[in-house]
Amino acid sequence: MGPGPSNVDPRVLRSMSQTMLSHLDPVFVRVMDDVQDGLRKVFQTRSPITLPISGTGTAGMETAMVNMIEPGDTVLVCTGGYFANRMAEIAQRAGGKVVRLEVPWGRVFEASDVRKAVERHRPRIVAFVHVETSTGTSQPIEPLAEVLNRDDIITIMDCVASLAGEPIDVEGNGLDFVYSGSQKCLSCPPGLAPITLSDKAIARLSERKVPVQSWYLDLMMLRKYWSDVRVYHHTAPISLNYALREALRIIEEETLPQLYGRHRLNHEALVAGLEAMGLEMFVEKEARAWTLNTVKIPDGIDDQDVRTGLLRRHGIEIVGGLGDLKGKVWRIGLMGYSSNRNNVHLLLGALEELLGEMGFVGGGGGAALRAASGVYRNAESQDAGIAPIPEEKPVRVG
């Protein structure tokens, strides 16, 4: 229950035991087609350049930067956490002139502020993070997308911690370069970074004057391997692509609305339990991610003692804060296969017990489990099914 890798369905684990194939074998080519089709569905796009980069989420981030940025381009990076800072760092190494628009960690951006920054700096590229894994915020996409949907701007969005967990609708929002990682809500092992490009981003590739500084991540070549041309570029990680195909099949069986509903419900139950226990969430209600929950560590409680206790005694991993948030928050992931009622109950029970032993005077006495159960019962009464199904484009909770 850390911020990823999330647990993986046994079907996905088993899929990796399939026999090795060559990266140009006709049977593997069908696997590639299935992976691309499945990714288009979760990204909600018809883009021809929708494929998994052969590296982890950070390789996806670097792919976006090195392919979209040409030396000297102004890049506006909306930074409110560790991974947005990483975006800025990588943009700089790609030759970009980086301008930062900042909010304090734990806050999200107002569209009006982004508009002002765009007017002032006239960036060629604007980059932001959807769900910031370091803070647990979920940036509302639509208002930003409205401001950024201009011919002269390429929008890069990081959805490493949200793809298949919270709605993103890449095509509907007119986002140009969107990347993710396989190991979070897709519940596939780490090692692949799904990406997708709009027509505008694809045009940008061929308009480049300077070659992409990375050969491994050069999309002008990669697109030829991941299309009917099938020109060899590098040896794709065969087994991980088996796994991603199986993970995408499971997602298609569950359907996206169900998946989003499940992530939201388990998040709400967890928060209700944590608050009933007397703990305080780090992020304001309206900006909270469903997939990654940050809760403040109460005064007098040792970060590491609690995490070690959870891991040793209960086999549960939660993770501490990054950077400035070290020792101040815990990060609890509810992603993909790991986002389920049992996990919520297990963690709440274990945490209540441990904190009680450490002298934390909060709710106690089972209040957390009662609160979480209440959320589940309420959801069941509202809907005949096991989880409330949001509208096609769900409105944010709270």
Add this chain to the structure above:
Amino acid sequence: MGPGPSNVDPRVLRSMSQTMLSHLDPVFVRVMDDVQDGLRKVFQTRSPITLPISGTGTAGMETAMVNMIEPGDTVLVCTGGYFANRMAEIAQRAGGKVVRLEVPWGRVFEASDVRKAVERHRPRIVAFVHVETSTGTSQPIEPLAEVLNRDDIITIMDCVASLAGEPIDVEGNGLDFVYSGSQKCLSCPPGLAPITLSDKAIARLSERKVPVQSWYLDLMMLRKYWSDVRVYHHTAPISLNYALREALRIIEEETLPQLYGRHRLNHEALVAGLEAMGLEMFVEKEARAWTLNTVKIPDGIDDQDVRTGLLRRHGIEIVGGLGDLKGKVWRIGLMGYSSNRNNVHLLLGALEELLGEMGFVGGGGGAALRAASGVYRNAESQDAGIAPIPEEKPVRVG
């Protein structure tokens, strides 16, 4: 039986079904330690920076170039094949001033020519390929290493197609930056690129004036994750590291001398069979790789027809030539788990049958199988074991 990915031992496939762990979990940290120890053994080095890059072989190549080259450095690339050309291309994108020393495809370099080029161009970096997967040559390392072992030169060697298949002895040869891929003789699925750095290469990292252009492949950060400091950099591909650990265990059980002996023997048997069939090898005997065999396509025989026949009728994959060698040679891999007597016999039988049907008048009549069997019998009579065990530093055959 292509040039990789090679087949994978079922033990390795099964290892990937193990449950997911976090990239900083104490149990996974032990996996990392095992992987690093195992890699040090196959590279034959004690280097502290010996680790798998989270990408395929080409990512290993790019890691070498972007970490060792600073803009403007003169880089001498010994090019005699497709992958050496790729090295030159990547060196250029990393800001290197690339000088090429060329031999025709299928030939290897003389130390005297390399010495002359070094004296003339005074390069800061010299790069060469050990086994060139596009041509089937194996560059003798020792003579080149003697020329290149100087304080002012960083030597980069590609052993993607030879690590654990042919002797390399990184430390003994004083090589500075050596990289490989997981999917060839290591017989692990593709997706990891083992690398190792000498003290001189490690010193070069800290002497850099310009940051490494790639964040994902920046060894100053990666080394902190792959050491006792364990500073988070990116989420390692957990399942592939399970697989690599298991693959390295299998190698340790077989022992390196046995492994080299097996690769050499199966290569010799295959060549004897191909030649008995009336086919001609592309590379001169003394420069032939044991792991990747290139054989000329006889006049009047269609490249694709034969490969399609092998794949459809026998389930055997061999691969055509790259670049200038397209339509002129077949490439037959005998790597790791795939390098075995059954594969040699299967391919020879199938190829003899297909070529006979297509009107090729070669040896025919089972000559290929008899020749191969002769090689195996001869080896058995020379040695009580199943394969001749070469000396600690085996002398090249022929």
